[in-house]
Amino acid sequence: MSTVPATQRLGARSRFRARLGDRALLVLTTLGALITIALMVLIAYRILRGAHLAISSFGLSFLWHTVWDTNKGIFGAGTLLYGTAVTSAMALIIAGPLGIAIALFLTELAPSGVRGIVVSLVEMLAAVPSVVLGLWGILVLGPFVAAHVEPWLHDTFGFIPIFSGDPSSSGIFIAGLVLAIMVVPIVASICRELFLAVPSELEDGALALGATRWEMVRGVVLSSSKPGIAAALILGLGRAIGEAIAVTQVIGASNSPQIHASLFGGGDTLASRIAEQFQGAVTKVQISSLFYLAAILLVIGLVTNLAAQLIVRRFEFQRIGAD
Amino acid sequence: MATVERTLHLRGGRKARRRLLTNRLAEGVALVAAAAAIFVLLLVVYSVARRGASELSWGFLTKPLPLFGLPGGGIAPLIVGSAIIVGIGALIALPLGVLTALFLSEFARPSLGRPVQLTLDLMNGLPSVIVGVFVFGLLVYGHMQSGIAGGFALSVVMLPLIARSTQEVLRLVPQTQRDGAAALGATKARVVTGIVLPSALGGILTGTVLAISRAIGETAPLLFTTAIFANNVSTDPTHAMPNMPVQIFIWSESANPEDHARAWATGLILLLFVLVTSLLARTALGRWRKKMGQV
Numbered sequence: 001m002s003t004v005p006a007t008q009r010l011g012a013r014s015r016f017r018a019r020l021g022d023r024a025l026l027v028l029t030t031l032g033a034l035i036t037i038a039l040m041v042l043i044a045y046r047i048l049r050g051a052h053l054a055i056s057s058f059g060l061s062f063l064w065h066t067v068w069d070t071n072k073g074i075f076g077a078g079t080l081l082y083g084t085a086v087t088s089a090m091a092l093i094i095a096g097p098l099g100i101a102i103a104l105f106l107t108e109l110a111p112s113g114v115r116g117i118v119v120s121l122v123e124m125l126a127a128v129p130s131v132v133l134g135l136w137g138i139l140v141l142g143p144f145v146a147a148h149v150e151p152w153l154h155d156t157f158g159f160i161p162i163f164s165g166d167p168s169s170s171g172i173f174i175a176g177l178v179l180a181i182m183v184v185p186i187v188a189s190i191c192r193e194l195f196l197a198v199p200s201e202l203e204d205g206a207l208a209l210g211a212t213r214w215e216m217v218r219g220v221v222l223s224s225s226k227p228g229i230a231a232a233l234i235l236g237l238g239r240a241i242g243e244a245i246a247v248t249q250v251i252g253a254s255n256s257p258q259i260h261a262s263l264f265g266g267g268d269t270l271a272s273r274i275a276e277q278f279q280g281a282v283t284k285v286q287i288s289s290l291f292y293l294a295a296i297l298l299v300i301g302l303v304t305n306l307a308a309q310l311i312v313r314r315f316e317f318q319r320i321g322a323d
Numbered sequence: 324m325a326t327v328e329r330t331l332h333l334r335g336g337r338k339a340r341r342r343l344l345t346n347r348l349a350e351g352v353a354l355v356a357a358a359a360a361i362f363v364l365l366l367v368v369y370s371v372a373r374r375g376a377s378e379l380s381w382g383f384l385t386k387p388l389p390l391f392g393l394p395g396g397g398i399a400p401l402i403v404g405s406a407i408i409v410g411i412g413a414l415i416a417l418p419l420g421v422l423t424a425l426f427l428s429e430f431a432r433p434s435l436g437r438p439v440q441l442t443l444d445l446m447n448g449l450p451s452v453i454v455g456v457f458v459f460g461l462l463v464y465g466h467m468q469s470g471i472a473g474g475f476a477l478s479v480v481m482l483p484l485i486a487r488s489t490q491e492v493l494r495l496v497p498q499t500q501r502d503g504a505a506a507l508g509a510t511k512a513r514v515v516t517g518i519v520l521p522s523a524l525g526g527i528l529t530g531t532v533l534a535i536s537r538a539i540g541e542t543a544p545l546l547f548t549t550a551i552f553a554n555n556v557s558t559d560p561t562h563a564m565p566n567m568p569v570q571i572f573i574w575s576e577s578a579n580p581e582d583h584a585r586a587w588a589t590g591l592i593l594l595l596f597v598l599v600t601s602l603l604a605r606t607a608l609g610r611w612r613k614k615m616g617q618v
């Protein structure tokens with residue numbers, strides 16, 4: 001309403017034009033936002049429509065059937081769900097604590113000169129394209145792990161089934177490691193923001209009461225960021241579940257992707273199966289089954305994201321409530 | 324007597340020593356974790372650089388792709404193709420992302436703003452292989468692969484990134500500037516086009532560069548949309564276009580060591596581009612942020 005004096009002077013015609021400009025911009029930006037929403041809806045619709053044939057012929061039992069036979073036209077995602085669960089769980093077990101520790105180093109320990117450098121280096125690790133990381137995974141990391149790490153694990157912990165198999169330069173274990181490298185920067189950067197947001201009065205208070213730095217971190221920083229950390233881990237998990245290319249390169253799908261306890265053997269995940277077979281798929285049922293896999297991934301992606309958001313929102317609410 | 328005991332307890336007690344030791348240990352773990360992440364980054368960069376550099380030459384950058392099984396050849400088509408595909412993606416994602424961000428920061432009521440924000444977050448978390456499958460179903464199935472389909476797929480990856488960085492940048496434009504312009508009688512449209520956008524422009528463009536550097540390395544969105552291509556430089560986006568990530572993927576799956584060497588060299592080019600642009604963009608964004616903070 002600050003426009004009143006000016007528009008009075010401008011006269012009816014230019015006032016009309018000014019209003020037209022406002023309207024046009026409003027319509028334009030609203031349109032942009034609506035297109036964005038429409039795009040997301042279209043993505044979900046297309047994936048579900050593509051999966052329709054497979055959904056109607058295999059139903060929900062697709063989720064636990066383990067046969068994937070392109071010749072007979074029988075498809076099930078059981079093995080792939082297993083592979084996805086194992087690789088992403090392994091990634092999270094390694095990357096979760098590492099990411100949190102890095103975030104703590106950056107917010108509580110690092111001197112300010114080092115901090116900026118480490119932050120950008122961790123961000124650069126996130127920027128490495130997954131296809132390059134996968135290339136490094138099969139040609140450098142895989143052979144090294146097969147020659148040095150896996151034999152050691154096998155000899156020392158061989159009585160545990162997951163370390164029982166023969167070492168191999170491609171397989172679930174390598175895939176888990178590569179995914180962990182991708183998840184670390186995500187967890188680290190989200191947690192860093194969380195820890196920065198912890199009120200410094202609380203931290204100073206704990207230190208003034210005689211707590212050591214670790215006691216302060218455990219009692220104040222970590223305990224007040226618990227829900228946020230959970231959200232960060234969920235987002236990291238979502239990233240690991242959805243990664244296709246690097247996993248395809250290192251997981252060794254060609255050597256018997258079956259459900260087996262050993263981590264050293266080959267396997268396959270939902271995303272990597274799509275990347276491997278989509279191009280070569282000929283029959284309608286196979287293409288549709290691959291769409292079905294994408295639909296499962298889509299649902300997992302939406303659920304993980306919504307869960308993370310819900311946790312964060314609750315958390316913010318709590319913090320505001322506490323003030 | 325009692326005070327002496329207490330002092331002793333604080334200084335040298337076993338409990339205090341254990342607390343300090345635990346503290347040291349925790350600090351050590353945090354330090355080692357940060358060092359490990361940096362070590363992995365340097366190791367990856369070093370591996371790619373060492374193996375890729377020996378293959379790099381002027382000819383490698385300028386020649387067409389090698390014929391199947393033959394030595395020699397270069398990656399000129401990949402560089403041109405990647406540039407065009409990501410350019411198409413940016414052309415779609417930039418206006419859409421900026422408009423969406425403008426809507427959210429300048430116009431939206433919460434009732435409509437919240438679903439838009441949610442959509443952006445969900446899109447950002449979408450596995451990129453889903454984007455590939457989606458665009459295949461929308462544009463490729465029944466037709467054929469094309470650079471446009473690939474560019475469109477990359478635009479889905481870039482859209483939430485651009486929208487989010489633009490939102491962040493718009494938030495940094497001081498409210499006082501908007502109010503001042505409005506007080507002088509400027510309409511909302513004039514405020515946005517004359518004040519908000521010009522002062523946010525640098526930040527928006529830097530955010531776009533970041534989105535490009537993220538999208539140019541994406542393989543999964545291109546794998547089903549622009550992956551069966553000829554060996555020569557192609558500038559026609561209505562047909563499948565050669566591009567760096569897909570070719571690295573193909574070469575990395577090959578059993579031929581010569582293909583591995585090519586994959587390393589192409590990976591080096593891609594990695595250099597991505598790391599340099601993202602580093603530059605981040606520095607520029609940091610500086611821009613500081614400048615806006617001072618105003």
